[in-house]
Every structure is written in C-alpha cells, then in structure tokens.
Amino acid sequence: MHATSTWQLPDGWVRLSSQRWGPFVIRELVRRPDGQVVELTARRHRKGRGPAPAADTAIPARAHAVVWAPHDIGWWVGALFIVGSACFAIGSAPMLSSVASPKLISSVYFIGSLFFTSASYLQYLQAINARGTGDQPAIRRWFAIMPQSLGWWAAAVQLAGTVFFNATTFAALHTGFTVHQENLRVWSPDFFGSICFLVASWFAIEEIRGPDSRRWRWHEVPWRIVWINMIGSIFFMASAIAAFVRPATNELLSASIANGGTFLGALCFLWGAWLLLVELGSATRYEASARPAPSQPDAPQQARDVTR
DSSP, X not given: OOOBOSOOOOTXXXXXXXXXXXXXXXXXXXXXXXXXXXXXXXXXXXXTOOOXXXXXXXXXXXXXXXXXXXXXXXXXXHHHHHHXXXXXXXXXXXXXXXXXXXXXXXXXXXXXHHHHHHHHHHHHHHHHHOOSSSSOOOOOOSOOOOTTOHHHXXXXXXXXXXXXXXXXXXXXXXXXXXXXXXXXXXIHHHHXXXXXXXXXXXXXXXXXXXXXXXXXXTTSHHHHHHHHHHHHHHHHHHHHHHTOEETTTTEESOHHHHHHHHHHHHHHHHHHHHHHHHHHHHHHHHHHHHSOOOOOOOHHHHHHHHHO
C-alpha cells in the first residue's frame, strides 16, 4: 500500500518533504506562497488544528492549560477524560474497599466509564470531521471509516476500548455470577478493553514519531501525553490480567495488582488528560504565529494618506 497525503493544500502551497509510518503520512513540510515553511502533522490535523512554524514545532513545557473553553471540542475531550480518570482513581483508591460498599465502588467505575466513552467519541468526531485548517471543525458527520488516517485508527480503537469498559463496569454492578460468568461478563470485556487501549496508545505514539524516533522529547507536550497514556494502558493491562478469577479457588490472580494497576493507570490518564488542556492552550498560539503577516502599505503611500 502506498502512502497518500492526509492534507489537501491550498493553491500555491508546495510540499517539500513527507514523513511516513507504514502507509500513513504523519508529517509534512510545506512552503506557503509567502515563502514561510510550516509543518503539518497528523496529530494536529486530527484535532482540527492548523500548521505550526517549522522552525519551532515543539510545544513549550511552560505552556498553560486552558481551564475553560466550552466552545472548543478539544476542551471537552480533555475535561471529560479528567472526570472519567478521576472516577477510576477514586474507585481504586487504596483502603477504599474497607469503608465503601462494593456496589458503590462499582457505580463509581461505571460512571467513570461513561465519561471515558463520551470523551473518546468526541475525539473520534474530531478525527472524522477535522480539516486541519486551524478552525474548529463543524460536525458534518457522526460516523465514518477512514482507514488511510492513523489518527482515525487511534481514536476508533480507543473508542472501542471504552465501550468494553462500559460493558465490564456495568456487569460488575450485578452480583451472583458463577466463576465462569464472572470471567465471561466482567473479566473478558476488561481484558479486551485494555488491549484496545494499548493498541490505541501505540498508534498515538507512532502518529507523533519524529525524524529520530529514539530521541527523548519530554519538552514536547504531545510526546508526554502519548507516553504517559501508554504507561497508563500498561497498568490497566496488568490490572485486567490480575483480575482473572481462578476457577479452582474462586479468587483473583492478584487482588492487589488488579486494584493497584487500575489506580496507577487512572492517575496516568488523569495526568495525560490535564496535558490535553495544556496542548490546547498552545495550539492557538502556534496557529497565530504560522499565519501570514498582514501586508503593510509602503511608507510613501502612508505619507500620502496622511496628507489627505
């Protein structure tokens, strides 16, 4: 399969170079008619953001989070992920089981999974409606299949994972299951949801791959987001494996790992969700700096205008 460009360039824009991962184009350098070279990336395109100046593409670590921007779909993605992650962190907090009923804890998990799914679906809407122009994408469609887009794969697979978490947390609200039913209705969707999160995190990492993929890029907020989410996904996977109920003993493989993995994973996702708001705060600044400077009248014309 040959890679095709994700971006339709305006007239007069010239592609200078492209970077690919497999069949996917993840980064392009282009020259605008005014001569400025800007960078287009798959992640920014997926989020409906415009080009960034090629000379300074990394988002500074000192950028501040946008704490209130309800007009921006990206803000809702971050805010909903924050609430969902907080619910999972609260539900798995150490020693909570000694003071709260299993029913209450399961309810907190289920509520958190609904926030996860809401955020993931908005992220999916971003991916299928974005044009990468720097303007907020209009929601023209609610479902689409875009196999040529790595960002679509990341969003779609994560959305599937959150639906699995809806299923497992809803099933956990009920009691009286046999061991076989417990593993089928509660453990299985948890396990498959965790796999989806791992795959989606891997796609997100490849989506921001730089020319030197081995380079440590902690100063770049998107790089931090995807790797922190990958660590969270690994913790969730460990938790899911440890939550398997052994038929011989009717006990989990490791209750402490199951609970601790969920708690640490939720903290990672909470951190990553907060960084989404930091990334959002930097995006508009880069878009502004990448826009062509307004043309200025020459000095003689200004002088003539003053004398009129």
